[in-house]
Amino acid sequence: MENTKKKFNLRRFAIASAVLYIVLLIGPIVGLDIPVIVESVKANPLQLVQFFIIGISNGAIIAIIALGYTMVYGIIELINFAHGDVYMVGVFTSLTVLSVTGTLESKDPGKIVFGLILALVIAIVVCAVLNATIERLAYKRLRNAPRLAPLISAIGMSFIIENVGLMWAAQAWLVPSFGTTGGASQKVFPDMLGVLFTSMGWDVNLLASSGLALRLTIKDLLVIILAVTLMTGLYLFVQRTRLGKAMRATAQNRDAAKMLGIDIDWVITATFLIGGGLAGAAGLMAGLYNNTAWWFMGFRAGLQSFTAAVLGGIGNITGAMLGGFLIGLLASFSDGYLNARWTNALVFATLVLILLFRPTGLLGEQTGQKA
Amino acid sequence: MNKRLLALLSVLVLASMVLVACGGGTPVATEAPAEEPAMTEAPAEEPAATEAPAEAMGTLKIVSSLPMTGSSLTQTQTIVNAMQLRLEQVDYKVCGGSYDIEYEAWDDASAALGQWDPAVETENANKAAADPSIIAYLGTFNSGAAKLSIPILNQAGPLAMISPANTNPGLTKADKDLPGVTDSYYPTGTRSYTRVVAADDIQGKVAANFVKSLGATTVYILDDQQLYGKGVADVFEATAAEIGLTVVGHEGIDPKAADYKALMTKISTSNGGAAPDAIYVGMVVDSNASQLLKDKVAIMGDNETVKFVGPDGIQTQAFIDGAGADVAEGAYASVAGVPFAELPASGQQFVTDYEAKYGPLTEPYSVYGYETMSVALRAIEDVCAAGGDPTDRATINAAVFAIKDFDGALGTWSFDANGDTSLTDMTFYVVKGGKYEAVGTFK
Structure with a gap:
C-alpha cells in the first residue's frame, strides 16, 4: 500500500517535471520570459501589488457569478448557461433604476447612496425572480429527462435573454444615455462611486495621500467588501440555516431528501432565487466597476465564472470563490507580465493542468452521490 | 411524458430561434431594409402596367453582406440606408426600365459572437454563389470576412464583389512578406473584388x-x-x-x-x-x-x-x-476620404437626401455605401449600353473593373487593376462634446 502510493507520487513527479520543462521551453514564445519578468518586478515592485488589487476585484465579480453556477450544478447537475445573461440583466436593471430615479444626474451624496442601495435591491429581486422563472419554464419539466435536454434549453434561454438585452439597450426613453445608436453597441454605466466620492470632497484613490504609486480606488474596495460579505453570508446560510441544510440534503440525494419530507421543488426554486440574486448584485458591482453595460457581456462573464466553478470543484461553494479569485489574479498577472494576447490561453491551460492532476477541481466536487 | 417533453423542447427551440431572429433585427431598423425593397417594388410594378412598352426583361438581384448584430450596426445601418437611397433614385430599375433591381441586406454577424461571424459570412457567400439572379455582392464590412468570401465568389462566375469598407491591404495588394497570399484569394486568376475605400x-x-x-x-x-x-x-x-x-x-x-x-x-x-x-x-x-x-x-x-x-x-x-x-x-x-462638408456637389446632394429621409448623418461610411451601389448600377448600365447581357456575372465583373474616371459622390476616381480606388485622402476626426469633428485631411 505504502509502496504503490510512493510509486504513484513518483509518476506524478515525473509528469510534473515534464510539464515544467515544456512550459520553460515554450514559455518564452507566449511572453513567459522569466528573466524579463523578474526584471520588471524588480524595477517596479509596487506594480505587483497593483496587479494583485485589480485581479482580486475582477476575481470577486467572477466568484459571485460562479456561485450561481456551482449552486445550481450542485443541486440538479445542470449547467445553467443562462446564468451569465441573468447577470447582464442585473447590469441593465441597476442602470435603469439609477436612471429612472434621477440618480445619474444627481450630485447629492445622500441621493446617490439611496439610489445605489435601491438599485442593488431591485437588481437582486429582478434577477432572482428571473432566474427562478427560467427554472420553472425551461428546466423543471426536464428534471428527469436525459441531461442533454435541459442543457439545450439552457442555451435557448441564454439566447432569449441576450436578445432581451439587445432590445433593452435600444430603449433610450428609459435611459437617455443609451443614445440613438441602437441596442447593439456598448452603453456607459456612469461612474457613480467616483461622483459620490468627489462630491464629498474625497479622492477616488484611497491611497493618494500615502504618496505610493498605487491605486486602490473606492470601486476596488467596495467590490471586494461586497463580494466577501455576500460570500460569507451565503456560506453561513448554507451551513447554518434549515433551508441551507435542506439544500445540502437535496444536493446529496434528491430522493432520500424527498423521503425525509423536504419540499424538493421549493429547495430548487430557492437555489435559483439565491443564485439569481447574487448575479443581480454582481451586475451592479460590475457596472460600477467597469462602467459598461452591454447585451453581450453575460457570455464572457458566464464562461469565466463557469471555469472558476470547475476550477474550484463544481458544486463546492468555497471552491467557486477560490476559483473566481484565482482566475481574476491569473488574468491580471498575465495581462501585466506576459502578453495580453495569451491571457485566455493561459487561464484555460491552467484549468487543464489543474484538472489533469485534480480531476474534481481544487477543493473537490460536491454533487449528488451516484448509486 | 416523452411526447410532451419533445413538444416542449421543440417549442422552446422554436421560440429561441424566433427570438434570435427578431433579436438580430432588434435594432428594429435592420428588419426594415429587408422589407423595404419589397414595399418600394410594389409601386415600381405599377408603371410597368401602365407603360406597357418598357416591359421588364427580368430581375437583377444585388445583395449586401454586412454585420448587423453588434456595435458595428451603427455604421452598417447607414450603409444599407444609403444603398437603398441610391436604388430609390433610379426607382429600382436599370437599362431604361428593362430590368428590375432587387436588393437584400444580409447580416453576416451572429448573436452568438456579437460581431461578424466567419460561419455566417461563408454561408452568405455560398448562398449568393448559388443564386444565379444575384449579379453583385456588396460587402463586406470586415476585412477578415472578405478574406473568406472573395475566393468563394471568385469561383462563382466570378461574381463581382464590391466593398464599401474593407481596408486590409492584403486583400488586393500582394504583401512582399507573404508571397502568394493575395493571389490565393483569386483561384480563377481573374480579379473579382473591388473596394471604393483606400486601403x-x-x-x-x-x-x-x-x-x-x-x-x-x-x-x-x-x-x-x-x-x-x-x-x-x-x-x-x-x-x-x-x-x-x-x-x-x-x-x-x-x-x-x-x-x-x-x-x-x-x-x-x-x-x-x-x-x-x-x-x-x-x-x-x-x-x-x-x-x-x-x-x-x-x-x-x-x-x-x-x-x-x-x-x-x-x-x-x-x-x-x-x-x-x-x-x-x-x-x-x-x-x-474627405469630411462631408468637402465632398463634391453630388456627395453634398447625397448627404442632403439622406438626412431628409433618415435624419442626421454622422457616420462617414454611409457615403461609401452609396458609392458602392452607384458602382454596381454603373457597371450594369455600361453592360446594357454595350449591348451585353447584364445577367452574366463575368460581364458585370469586367464592367466594374473597366470603370474609369467615375464621377461619384466621393469625387472623380478610377479602379486600378487590383481593384483599388485612386482616391487616397485620409481625414482625421477628434471627439469634441460627444461628437466626431474633422481636424484635417492628409495624403
Whole structure:
C-alpha cells in the first residue's frame, strides 16, 4: 500500500517535471520570459501589488457569478448557461433604476447612496425572480429527462435573454444615455462611486495621500467588501440555516431528501432565487466597476465564472470563490507580465493542468452521490 | 411524458430561434431594409402596367453582406440606408426600365459572437454563389470576412464583389512578406473584388505621421488580432520605425474581456517608468474599443495627457456612446476620404437626401455605401449600353473593373487593376462634446 502510493507520487513527479520543462521551453514564445519578468518586478515592485488589487476585484465579480453556477450544478447537475445573461440583466436593471430615479444626474451624496442601495435591491429581486422563472419554464419539466435536454434549453434561454438585452439597450426613453445608436453597441454605466466620492470632497484613490504609486480606488474596495460579505453570508446560510441544510440534503440525494419530507421543488426554486440574486448584485458591482453595460457581456462573464466553478470543484461553494479569485489574479498577472494576447490561453491551460492532476477541481466536487 | 417533453423542447427551440431572429433585427431598423425593397417594388410594378412598352426583361438581384448584430450596426445601418437611397433614385430599375433591381441586406454577424461571424459570412457567400439572379455582392464590412468570401465568389462566375469598407491591404495588394497570399484569394486568376475605400497601407502610414505631428515621440500599439485591426496596426508600426516614432510595445488584446485595467497599468509604466505619449489601437468598435478607452482614461488620464488614436473602425458614434462623451473627449480616429462638408456637389446632394429621409448623418461610411451601389448600377448600365447581357456575372465583373474616371459622390476616381480606388485622402476626426469633428485631411 505504502509502496504503490510512493510509486504513484513518483509518476506524478515525473509528469510534473515534464510539464515544467515544456512550459520553460515554450514559455518564452507566449511572453513567459522569466528573466524579463523578474526584471520588471524588480524595477517596479509596487506594480505587483497593483496587479494583485485589480485581479482580486475582477476575481470577486467572477466568484459571485460562479456561485450561481456551482449552486445550481450542485443541486440538479445542470449547467445553467443562462446564468451569465441573468447577470447582464442585473447590469441593465441597476442602470435603469439609477436612471429612472434621477440618480445619474444627481450630485447629492445622500441621493446617490439611496439610489445605489435601491438599485442593488431591485437588481437582486429582478434577477432572482428571473432566474427562478427560467427554472420553472425551461428546466423543471426536464428534471428527469436525459441531461442533454435541459442543457439545450439552457442555451435557448441564454439566447432569449441576450436578445432581451439587445432590445433593452435600444430603449433610450428609459435611459437617455443609451443614445440613438441602437441596442447593439456598448452603453456607459456612469461612474457613480467616483461622483459620490468627489462630491464629498474625497479622492477616488484611497491611497493618494500615502504618496505610493498605487491605486486602490473606492470601486476596488467596495467590490471586494461586497463580494466577501455576500460570500460569507451565503456560506453561513448554507451551513447554518434549515433551508441551507435542506439544500445540502437535496444536493446529496434528491430522493432520500424527498423521503425525509423536504419540499424538493421549493429547495430548487430557492437555489435559483439565491443564485439569481447574487448575479443581480454582481451586475451592479460590475457596472460600477467597469462602467459598461452591454447585451453581450453575460457570455464572457458566464464562461469565466463557469471555469472558476470547475476550477474550484463544481458544486463546492468555497471552491467557486477560490476559483473566481484565482482566475481574476491569473488574468491580471498575465495581462501585466506576459502578453495580453495569451491571457485566455493561459487561464484555460491552467484549468487543464489543474484538472489533469485534480480531476474534481481544487477543493473537490460536491454533487449528488451516484448509486 | 416523452411526447410532451419533445413538444416542449421543440417549442422552446422554436421560440429561441424566433427570438434570435427578431433579436438580430432588434435594432428594429435592420428588419426594415429587408422589407423595404419589397414595399418600394410594389409601386415600381405599377408603371410597368401602365407603360406597357418598357416591359421588364427580368430581375437583377444585388445583395449586401454586412454585420448587423453588434456595435458595428451603427455604421452598417447607414450603409444599407444609403444603398437603398441610391436604388430609390433610379426607382429600382436599370437599362431604361428593362430590368428590375432587387436588393437584400444580409447580416453576416451572429448573436452568438456579437460581431461578424466567419460561419455566417461563408454561408452568405455560398448562398449568393448559388443564386444565379444575384449579379453583385456588396460587402463586406470586415476585412477578415472578405478574406473568406472573395475566393468563394471568385469561383462563382466570378461574381463581382464590391466593398464599401474593407481596408486590409492584403486583400488586393500582394504583401512582399507573404508571397502568394493575395493571389490565393483569386483561384480563377481573374480579379473579382473591388473596394471604393483606400486601403490601410495608406491609413496606417498617415496615422503614424499624424501621431508624430501631435508631438508624440513614444507610442504603444494595441490591436484586436483580426485581419483588419492587426493589419493597420502593423503598417502603423512599420511606418513609426521609419519616421522615428518609438514603439514602446505592440500587443493583441482579448476583444471580449470585461476590462483592461491590468493591461493599462502595465502600459502606464512601459515607457521607462512613465506612460507613452500616445496609444494607437487597430480595431473595430465591436472589439471592445470603448472599454479599452475607459480603462486607459481611468489609469493614465485624459486623452490630452496620453493621446488615443484609432482607425476608421472606431470612427462611429457607437464608440463615443459606449465610452461616454467625457471619457471620449479628445480621442482621434481616421477615415479614408474627405469630411462631408468637402465632398463634391453630388456627395453634398447625397448627404442632403439622406438626412431628409433618415435624419442626421454622422457616420462617414454611409457615403461609401452609396458609392458602392452607384458602382454596381454603373457597371450594369455600361453592360446594357454595350449591348451585353447584364445577367452574366463575368460581364458585370469586367464592367466594374473597366470603370474609369467615375464621377461619384466621393469625387472623380478610377479602379486600378487590383481593384483599388485612386482616391487616397485620409481625414482625421477628434471627439469634441460627444461628437466626431474633422481636424484635417492628409495624403
